Amino acid sequence: xxxxxxxxxxxxxxxxxxxxxxxxxxxxxxxxxxxxxxxxxxxxxxxxxxxxxxxxxxxxxxxxxxxxxxxxxxxxxxxxxxxxxxxxxxxxxxxxxxxxxxxxxxxxxxxxxxxxxxxxxxxxxxxxxxxxxxxxxxxxxxxxxxxxxxxxxxxxxxxxxxxxxxxxxxxxxxxxxxxxxxxxxxxxxxxxxxxxxxxxxxxxxxxxxxxxxxxxxxxxxxxxxxxxxxxxxxxxxxxxxxxxxxxxxxxxxxxxxxxxxxxxxxxxxxxxxxxxxxxxxxxxxxxxxxxxxxxxxxxxxxxxxxxxxxxxxxxxxxxxxxxxxxxxxxxxxxxxxxxxxxxxxxxxxxxxxxxxxxxxxxxxxxxxxxxxxxxxxxxxxxxxxxxxxxxxxxxxxxxxxxxxxxxxxxxxxxxxxxxxxxxxxxxxxxxxxxxxxxxxxxxxxxxxxxxxxxxxxxxxxxxxxxxxxxxxxxxxxxxxxxxxxxxxxxxxxxxxxxxxxxxxxxxxxxxxxxxxxxxxxxxxxxxxxxxxxxxxxxxxxxxxxxxxxxxxxxxxxxxxxxxxxxxxxxxxxxxxxxxxxxxxxxxxxxxxxxxxxxxxxxxxxxxxxxxxxxxxxxxxxxxxxxxxxxxxxxxxxxxxxxxxxxxxxxxxxxxxxxxxxxxxxxxxxxxxxxxxxxxxxxxxxxxxxxxxxxxxxxxxxxxxxxxxxxxxxxxxxxxxxxxxxxxx
Ligand code: ADP
Ligand code: ZN
Ligand code: ZN
Numbered sequence: 001x002x003x004x005x006x007x008x009x010x011x012x013x014x015x016x017x018x019x020x021x022x023x024x025x026x027x028x029x030x031x032x033x034x035x036x037x038x039x040x041x042x043x044x045x046x047x048x049x050x051x052x053x054x055x056x057x058x059x060x061x062x063x064x065x066x067x068x069x070x071x072x073x074x075x076x077x078x079x080x081x082x083x084x085x086x087x088x089x090x091x092x093x094x095x096x097x098x099x100x101x102x103x104x105x106x107x108x109x110x111x112x113x114x115x116x117x118x119x120x121x122x123x124x125x126x127x128x129x130x131x132x133x134x135x136x137x138x139x140x141x142x143x144x145x146x147x148x149x150x151x152x153x154x155x156x157x158x159x160x161x162x163x164x165x166x167x168x169x170x171x172x173x174x175x176x177x178x179x180x181x182x183x184x185x186x187x188x189x190x191x192x193x194x195x196x197x198x199x200x201x202x203x204x205x206x207x208x209x210x211x212x213x214x215x216x217x218x219x220x221x222x223x224x225x226x227x228x229x230x231x232x233x234x235x236x237x238x239x240x241x242x243x244x245x246x247x248x249x250x251x252x253x254x255x256x257x258x259x260x261x262x263x264x265x266x267x268x269x270x271x272x273x274x275x276x277x278x279x280x281x282x283x284x285x286x287x288x289x290x291x292x293x294x295x296x297x298x299x300x301x302x303x304x305x306x307x308x309x310x311x312x313x314x315x316x317x318x319x320x321x322x323x324x325x326x327x328x329x330x331x332x333x334x335x336x337x338x339x340x341x342x343x344x345x346x347x348x349x350x351x352x353x354x355x356x357x358x359x360x361x362x363x364x365x366x367x368x369x370x371x372x373x374x375x376x377x378x379x380x381x382x383x384x385x386x387x388x389x390x391x392x393x394x395x396x397x398x399x400x401x402x403x404x405x406x407x408x409x410x411x412x413x414x415x416x417x418x419x420x421x422x423x424x425x426x427x428x429x430x431x432x433x434x435x436x437x438x439x440x441x442x443x444x445x446x447x448x449x450x451x452x453x454x455x456x457x458x459x460x461x462x463x464x465x466x467x468x469x470x471x472x473x474x475x476x477x478x479x480x481x482x483x484x485x486x487x488x489x490x491x492x493x494x495x496x497x498x499x500x501x502x503x504x505x506x507x508x509x510x511x512x513x514x515x516x517x518x519x520x521x522x523x524x525x526x527x528x529x530x531x532x533x534x535x536x537x538x539x540x541x542x543x544x545x546x547x548x549x550x551x552x553x554x555x556x557x558x559x560x561x562x563x564x565x566x567x568x569x570x571x572x573x574x575x576x577x578x579x580x581x582x583x584x585x586x587x588x589x590x591x592x593x594x595x596x597x598x599x600x601x602x603x604x605x606x607x608x609x610x611x612x613x614x615x616x617x618x619x620x621x622x623x624x625x626x627x628x629x630x631x632x633x634x635x636x637x638x639x640x641x642x643x644x645x646x647x648x649x650x651x652x653x654x655x656x657x658x659x660x661x662x663x664x665x666x667x668x669x670x671x672x673x674x675x676x677x678x679x680x681x682x683x684x685x686x687x688x689x690x691x692x693x694x695x696x697x698x699x700x701x702x703x704x705x706x707x708x709x710x711x712x713x714x715x716x717x718x719x720x721x722x723x724x725x726x727x728x
Contacts (some may be wrong), residue, residue, distance in 0.1 A: 002055075003027055003063055004048040005035055006092045008105060012712070015091040018044075019053040023062045029078055030071030032100075034064045043106060045073055045096055047081075070289070072100050074306055076343050083339050084331060089705045089720060094329040099304050101285050103278035111286070112279060113177040115152040117164070119144055120174050129172055136163035144173060151178075181283045194264070197232060201225050204371045205232045208312075208347055215341065217318075217363040218351040219613065220373030222582025223380060226351045227257075229373070230314050231264050233349065234295055238268070242311025242346070243294040247333065249320040250274060250299040251540050255521055261297050272298030272305065275518070300325065303336045310344040313337045318350035318359060319575055321725045330721065334359075353582065353613075354575040357568075357624065360617050361631045383553070383584040383591030385577075385609045389600040391439050394482070401496050406554045406594040413552040414501060414533055418589065420552040422497070422536045423580045424490050424510075433460060433472060434559070437480035439598035441559075442472060450569070452678060465691075466675030493556060494536045501534065509537035542579040548587030553580055555595045558605070566727065567629040570604050574616055577608040628670050633693040635723050636701070638708050639677060641685040642716040651716045652688045658707045659690055668695040679728045685717075 001022040007014060020035050027033065031046045041064055053060065073081075073096060081095045097105070119126055119141070126145070130137050140159040144150055152175060155164055167173040197205065208216055220226045234244040248257060253273045261269050270284040270293035287293035289306040296305035300323055303313070315323065315334060323333040334350065341348050350359055350368070363370040376382065388403040398404060413420045432450040433442045442451045444462035451460035451469060460469040474481050490510045497506045507523050514520045520540070527535045528547060535541060558577060566572075577595065585591020597605060607616035625632050638655055642648045656674040663669035670693040677687035701722070708718045 001027075002050050002053045002060075003033070003046045004050065005033065005044040005063070006047055006096060007035065007037055007042055007044040008093060008097075009042065010091060010093050010097075012091070015093065017047070017092075019055045019060060020063045021060050022049065025063055025066050027063065027066060028071055030073035030075065032067040032072045034067065036061050036064060043067070047073075047078055047092075072104075072289070072306075074289070074308065076308070076340070077304070077306065079343060080304075080336065080339055084329070084336070087335070088330050090329045090331075098301065098329060098331075099306065101278070101282045104282055104285075110282075112180045112283070114180050115175050116149050116178045117144060117152055117155060117168070117173045117175045118149045120171055123172065126172050129170070134163070136160040137167055140164050140167060141172065181287060195228060197228065198225065198375075198377065200373050200375060201229050201232070204229050204373065205236070207369075207371055208233050208349060209236050212347060213341065213345050215338065215348040215350065215368045216371050217355055217359055217368040218349050218371045218373070219355055219360075219363075220351065220353060221376060221382065221611070222353045222578065223376040223586055224353075224373035225377045226316065226373065227260070230316065230349065230351070231261075233312055233314070234265070237311035237346075238265075238294055240311060242309050243307040244296070244311055245302060245305050245307070245313045245337075245340075246295065246297045247302055247313070247315045247323075247337075248297070248299065249317050249322045251322075251520075252317065253297075253299060254524060254545065256546065258297070261295070265295050268293055269295045269297055270305070272296060272302045274299065300333050303333050303340070310340055311346050312349065313340060313346065314349045314351065316351045318352045319354055319356040319571075321572075324725050326721075326725055328719075330719075354578045355613075357571050357617065357620055358631045361621060380585065380587075381590065382611045383581055383593045385581055385593040385595055387600050387605050387609060388594060388596045390596050390598050391437060391600075394436055401493055401556060402554070403594070403596055406556075406596065407500070409552050409592060409594055410497075410500065410554070413592075414504065416551075417533075418551040419527070419530065419533050419535070419547060419549045420554065421541060421547075421550055421580070421583055422493060422534065422554045422556060423541065424493055424536065424538055424556050425558065425576065434484045434598060435475035435478065435480055436482035436484045436598065438475060438478040439600075440475050440477040441599070442469065444469075461678065465671075465673060490536050490538060497534055497536065504534060505532035507532045507535045507537075509535065509540050511538070514540065539576070541583075542576060545583060546586055547583065549589070550584055550586070551589050551591050553584040553591065553593045555580055555593070558595050558597045559599055567624070567627075568725075570623075571620060573604050574608055574620075577604075578611075578613075581608070628693060630723055631696065633670050634696055634698060635727075636692045636694060636704060637721050637724060637727065638690040638704070639687060639719050639721065640689065640711070640716060641682075641687045641718075643684060643686070644715065645686050647713075647715055648686045648688050651711045651713075651718070652690065655707055655711050655718075656690050658710075659692065659704070662700075662703060662707070663692070668698045670694060677728070 003020045003022050004017045005020050007018060027046050027049060029046055029048055033044055033046055034041050035044050077099045081092060084090055084095045085092055126141060130141060136159065140155060140163045143155060143159055164173065168175060204218060218226060230246060234246065237244050250273065258271055270288050272281065272284055285306065288296055294307065296302045296307065315337060325331050337348050359368065362368045386405060388405050390403065393403050410420060433453050442460055444451055444465065444467055446465055446467060451462055453471065454461055458471050460471055472483055475483065490508055494506050494508045507527055509523045524545060526532055530549065555577065558573065581593040584593055595605065603619055640648055640652045652674055659672060663672050672692045674690045677689045680687055705720055708720050712718050
């Protein structure tokens with residue numbers, strides 16, 4: 001018998017199967033093993049067992065050892081590995097590494113065991129074996145008899161360690177290893193207030209539970225009780241003896257969310273997120289693979305939770321960009337979920353208050369089934385949104401951060417003892433260029449996306465087609481020389497608020513203030529307990545938090561993501577405004593939202609104000625169709641990088657020529673060009689790209705992968721991406 005082994009080294013040359021003889025080991029597919037490799041012993045994974053090999057007998061070596069007493073990669077995951085390698089062009093080992101805890105590899109983390117002692121059960125009268133004078137031994141024996149089983153540490157502190165040793169040596173006491181699970185958050189408060197679903201919620205749960213093998217898009221306004229729907233579906237799935245996977249964006253995995261799942265499902269939940277220690281993560285994973293835990297709650301990577309018989313996969317905030325893994329290994333969470341759905345015959349729920357245009361389009365076409373929650377719980381109204389034209393503020397002499405309206409609303413809110421959230425958008429890290437007098441934004445004439453200012457070249461560039469334009473000195477529309485680039489910082493805004501409210505604490509949450517593992521949680525905790533009335537923050541505060549006393553939300557610079565140089569920027573702006581606005585007025589007190597913008601007439605604000613997603617979708621979808629962007633096309637980019645500019649250029653040229661030939665006469669190619677990447681130099685690597693847009697039915701991507709592979713050398717790195725989130 002031969003084992004087909006993938007060795008745990010990520011390298012293109014070694015990305016193939018090695019054959020080893022099994023010898024007298026008991027092996028099955030999915031086992032982790034050590035094998036001789038060159039002069040070393042390394043770890044690997046058995047992906048198949050066969051009777052034959054092409055390897056000449058004198059060359060074949062034998063598997064050294066099997067590492068675990070269970071296969072660490074399940075049958076389903078082996079199938080998923082094949083699917084992912086094919087679809088995303090991954091190395092096999094990079095796919096496999098997604099499926100097991102990192103620290104488990106190379107034995108960096110193991111089961112935590114403790115020694116326990118118990119009385120030898122074969123002895124009828126153990127006390128009779130102890131001399132009357134040996135009081136220490138008698139005390140130890142009595143202690144164990146009374147407790148049944150005691151940890152060695154405990155008995156050694158309570159009784160004489162020498163006596164315990166003596167009893168163990170004489171086989172009166174015996175010891176065994178017991179595995180201890182390092183489960184996170186077991187100390188969280190349990191609040192078992194199970195609610196009665198509203199009619200709307202019930203209809204959704206019933207629709208999901210009465211079918212199988214379907215993907216549902218759950219469009220529910222903020223505060224409509226989606227989480228409650230998820231929990232009911234999970235409970236039903238568990239009662240059928242199946243398991244469940246619940247995915248949430250990393251920044252929404254707050255203690256609130258985690259504890260509500262613990263409260264509902266107790267120890268049956270495994271929590272997988274980046275805040276866990278290696279030991280905790282490993283133990284939670286072990287509880288899933290052994291079936292001890294049957295619900296996995298976590299961020300993107302929890303889609304690989306190793307459970308069997310999956311009954312439902314839920315992806316909350318499905319529009320969130322974090323569900324796409326952008327760096328190696330690249331994958332799209334919803335696609336992995338689709339694979340597991342097929343394998344298990346289960347359902348998927350994609351939930352959002354602001355579905356991505358692509359998902360909603362699928363729901364319109366019948367690929368997904370649309371479910372809706374149109375009302376907030378208790379019919380609480382959505383907050384009022386006021387749109388403030390910042391151009392008018394400037395003309396009126398106010399060049400500050402806050403409009404007069406936001407300032408007066410802030411005073412009102414704080415004086416009434418309520419809380420306020422001030423949101424600052426940091427998505428547009430590359431600076432667009434805008435006229436501060438009339439709101440004009442420089443755009444590409446061919447792509448209708450905002451241009452990016454490249455300081456080093458003093459030019460404006462389109463990140464889609466590569467066109468260059470001269471930097472503006474005056475506004476082409478109104479002639480003003482107030483041209484703005486760059487963006488506002490949270491720190492600046494927090495300072496201003498401290499000036500306005502000298503007695504108040506102002507909390508700030510952004511990348512700088514959340515470097516520590518628990519900072520995120522502690523800032524939100526302080527705000528929830530009302531230690532501070534004002535919270536200033538970036539995207540991190542936009543999601544999922546439920547603060548009943550927040551009555552005011554200020555959006556300081558709504559335009560930031562609008563003019564991000566991405567075809568999705570309008571969609572993202574809509575999503576962000578809806579999410580942030582959804583933080584206000586969630587409880588009994590009504591909420592107000594003040595949104596500051598330099599482009600008050602942009603359709604995105606009108607639609608956000610009306611809260612009507614469908615109107616927004618209609619308009620946006622139309623635009624995508626006219627301009628031929630996703631979902632009406634797929635964007636494919638081949639990114640070429642290397643240290644030497646000439647080599648990068650040559651590789652790029654070679655690829656471009658081949659793609660050009662490939663595209664000739666092929667009507668499925670809508671656009672093709674090659675250029676330097678927007679970020680031309682990263683970490684001393686020159687970057688260039690071939691960009692194309694193809695019709696959705698284009699299915700020859702493997703040919704594009706081949707062309708890219710042919711151009712790879714040890715000096716040139718090439719990656720192929722489809723609809724990447726980030727085109728920098
Ligand atoms: P969403 O995720 O749709 O924004 P949530 O699930 O956070 O909404 O629900 C909003 C609030 O309504 C939460 O405080 C939740 O506990 C509460 N809630 C949800 N369903 C019900 C219900 N059927 N009855 C009473 N309260 C509910
Ligand atoms: Zn102007
Ligand atoms: Zn362009």
